[in-house]
Amino acid sequence: MTTRLLLLIAGGPAALLASIAVAVTIGPADISTSDVWAAVSAHLGLGESTLPPLRDGIVWNLRMPRTLLAAVCGAGLALCGAVMQSLLRNPLADPFVLGVSSGASTGAVAVVVLGVGGGAVSLSAGAFTGALLSFGLVLMLSHSLGGSTDRVVLSGVAAMQLFSALTSFTVLTSADADTTRAVLFWLLGSLTGAGWSDVLLCAVVLAGVLLVCLGHARTLDAFAFGEEAAAALGVRVARTRLVLLCATALLTATLVSSAGAIGFVGLVLPHATRALTGSGHARLLPVTALAGAIFLVWVDTAARTVIDPQEVPVGVVTSLIGVPAFVAVLYRGRRKT
Amino acid sequence: MTGSLPTDPADVADPVDPADTVDAPPGLRADRVSRRADGRLIVDGITLTLRPGETLGLLGPNGSGKSTLLRLLAGILAPSAGVVTLDGRPLPSVGRRATARRIATVEQHAHTQTELTVREVVALGRIPHRRAWSSSTATDTRAVDAALEHTGLTDRAGQSWHTLSGGERQRAQIARALAQEPYELLLDEPTNHLDIQHQLDLLDLVVGLPIATVIALHDLNLAAMYCDRLLVLREGHVVAEGTPGQVLTPSLIEQVYGVQADVTHDPGHPVIRFLRRTPKP
Numbered sequence: 001m002t003t004r005l006l007l008l009i010a011g012g013p014a015a016l017l018a019s020i021a022v023a024v025t026i027g028p029a030d031i032s033t034s035d036v037w038a039a040v041s042a043h044l045g046l047g048e049s050t051l052p053p054l055r056d057g058i059v060w061n062l063r064m065p066r067t068l069l070a071a072v073c074g075a076g077l078a079l080c081g082a083v084m085q086s087l088l089r090n091p092l093a094d095p096f097v098l099g100v101s102s103g104a105s106t107g108a109v110a111v112v113v114l115g116v117g118g119g120a121v122s123l124s125a126g127a128f129t130g131a132l133l134s135f136g137l138v139l140m141l142s143h144s145l146g147g148s149t150d151r152v153v154l155s156g157v158a159a160m161q162l163f164s165a166l167t168s169f170t171v172l173t174s175a176d177a178d179t180t181r182a183v184l185f186w187l188l189g190s191l192t193g194a195g196w197s198d199v200l201l202c203a204v205v206l207a208g209v210l211l212v213c214l215g216h217a218r219t220l221d222a223f224a225f226g227e228e229a230a231a232a233l234g235v236r237v238a239r240t241r242l243v244l245l246c247a248t249a250l251l252t253a254t255l256v257s258s259a260g261a262i263g264f265v266g267l268v269l270p271h272a273t274r275a276l277t278g279s280g281h282a283r284l285l286p287v288t289a290l291a292g293a294i295f296l297v298w299v300d301t302a303a304r305t306v307i308d309p310q311e312v313p314v315g316v317v318t319s320l321i322g323v324p325a326f327v328a329v330l331y332r333g334r335r336k337t
Numbered sequence: 338m339t340g341s342l343p344t345d346p347a348d349v350a351d352p353v354d355p356a357d358t359v360d361a362p363p364g365l366r367a368d369r370v371s372r373r374a375d376g377r378l379i380v381d382g383i384t385l386t387l388r389p390g391e392t393l394g395l396l397g398p399n400g401s402g403k404s405t406l407l408r409l410l411a412g413i414l415a416p417s418a419g420v421v422t423l424d425g426r427p428l429p430s431v432g433r434r435a436t437a438r439r440i441a442t443v444e445q446h447a448h449t450q451t452e453l454t455v456r457e458v459v460a461l462g463r464i465p466h467r468r469a470w471s472s473s474t475a476t477d478t479r480a481v482d483a484a485l486e487h488t489g490l491t492d493r494a495g496q497s498w499h500t501l502s503g504g505e506r507q508r509a510q511i512a513r514a515l516a517q518e519p520y521e522l523l524l525d526e527p528t529n530h531l532d533i534q535h536q537l538d539l540l541d542l543v544v545g546l547p548i549a550t551v552i553a554l555h556d557l558n559l560a561a562m563y564c565d566r567l568l569v570l571r572e573g574h575v576v577a578e579g580t581p582g583q584v585l586t587p588s589l590i591e592q593v594y595g596v597q598a599d600v601t602h603d604p605g606h607p608v609i610r611f612l613r614r615t616p617k618p
Binding site: 086089091214215216217218219221222224225226228229231232233234235236274278279280282 | 408411413433434435436437438441442444447448449450451452453454457458461462464465467469470472517
């Protein structure tokens with residue numbers, strides 16, 4: 001167990017770095033790892049760039065931010081999923097269980113299709129606002145229903161249905177074919193057009209939320225036997241629940257506004273990681289974040305290359321992999337009851 | 338409710354002053370605590386003192402307020418009126434974590450979907466002793482080892498909690514509670530769903546612990562055999578308090594449970610024999 005843990009601690013970040021370095025070289029334009037190194041070191045001020053500007057641009061402006069955003073999104077979604085599953089004591093919870101993604105979709109659609117904000121508001125800003133509105137609604141609803149975790153889940157489901165319906169209604173009644181295509185692509189989750197500003201924003205929020213969650217790692221362990229058992233172990237349950245719900249909702253909203261609702265990473269990766277690390281959150285949370293990052297880097301690489309030059313929304317690929325894994329989770333759950 | 342025997346007169350006459358912690362008796366006390374839910378009083382003005390090292394049995398029919406009283410004593414629920422004090426300090430001012438280092442609870446039916454080993458379940462008891470970011474110390478490991486040994490689960494430590502039998506799961510919960518290194522242990526019908534052998538094993542284990550214990554029980558004979566003192570509840574009130582011999586009389590059993598019983602006195606404790614409502618055909 002301890003050697004495996006050491007392997008994870010040393011090997012995880014190394015595997016992530018290697019994955020990013022290799023993933024950046026893959027694509028229509030022929031780029032080698034030494035090209036990647038040259039471009040990155042030049043931009044970090046470690047030497048003169050020896051690359052032609054076009055190739056440098058492909059590495060630094062296109063593939064690098066996209067790959068890094070994939071890593072950040074994968075890490076963030078897996079982290080949020082792990083926290084939600086433990087906090088809500090629901091093995092099928094994921095980062096979108098609070099209706100954040102549906103709210104984000106409605107916000108994005110309102111901006112793109114209906115022109116809310118008159119062009120001054122970006123799709124991301126609209127999505128972020130929608131996400132927070134939806135989360136606020138879920139919090140209010142669950143609080144007025146008594147605040148227990150099953151009420152939180154039910155409120156999330158209600159919000160998800162409501163906002164999905166609003167999104168569909170808006171798209172079907174108001175959008176032309178091109179807008180519908182663009183919106184659909186975004187709804188399915190896509191890292192196309194990722195820029196450095198997206199990467200920086202998401203990375204900063206991820207770092208903050210990761211720290212909050214790691215600080216609550218022991219507290220999350222205490223939830224294994226339910227909220228009352230957690231309270232008996234000295235946990236301030238209501239406060240902990242609020243802090244963690246808000247932190248994960250903030251991170252999810254940020255990620256969704258940059259990359260759309262990439263499904264199943266947050267549901268499946270935490271389960272896969274638990275098999276490696278056990279259920280202790282001090283290990284589970286960092287390892288699941290790493291695993292999510294590596295996973296999404298490779299899935300996105302596949303999404304943008306497999307049927308080249310066409311691109312598949314990354315959310316479609318994660319779901320294709322995620323659904324069988326989801327079924328496996330259901331089977332495991334059946335054994336325990 | 339009438340007919341409530343007064344508790345220790347000193348307890349009734351002596352309202353707790355939160356500032357008065359110097360002369361306060363050590364231990365866990367409830368002073369006229371009530372808990373209202375949906376407009377109904379579940380616990381109605383109960384006063385009790387848990388003496389160091391004693392085993393106090395809580396008796397009463399379903400819905401008499403036993404579970405709620407235990408939650409109030411553990412500080413998991415806040416009383417609507419009255420105060421629960423630990424060494425003279427009200428629980429809210431003691432703080433959740435500090436309370437959990439003193440008082441451990443074992444719920445009636447613990448369940449989890451999380452995949453945990455027995456050792457991991459027991460180690461949950463160390464959470465109130467650990468700060469965020471800290472890793473487990475030698476003290477934690479010793480406490481967990483001792484708790485496993487005390488409950489006879491050392492051999493099972495590496496096994497998944499889900500593979501344990503009902504009796505073993507209850508023992509694992511008690512081990513978790515012991516890992517908290519409590520001075521007060523509260524158990525809510527810990528023998529439910531156990532066969533008679535495991536009921537006796539479990540109660541032997543509990544009463545052998547050198548800490549004060551409150552244990553809610555359904556079985557009057559087990560209560561008579563294992564408890565030093567009994568508190569009988571009905572509709573949120575205390576209707577009787579005292580040693581098993583004082584409390585478990587045919588008239589009280591009829592009053593509280595509405596059944597007829599013969600009580601004989603074995604050396605040490607009363608033995609209750611329930612009578613059929615209709616004669617045997």
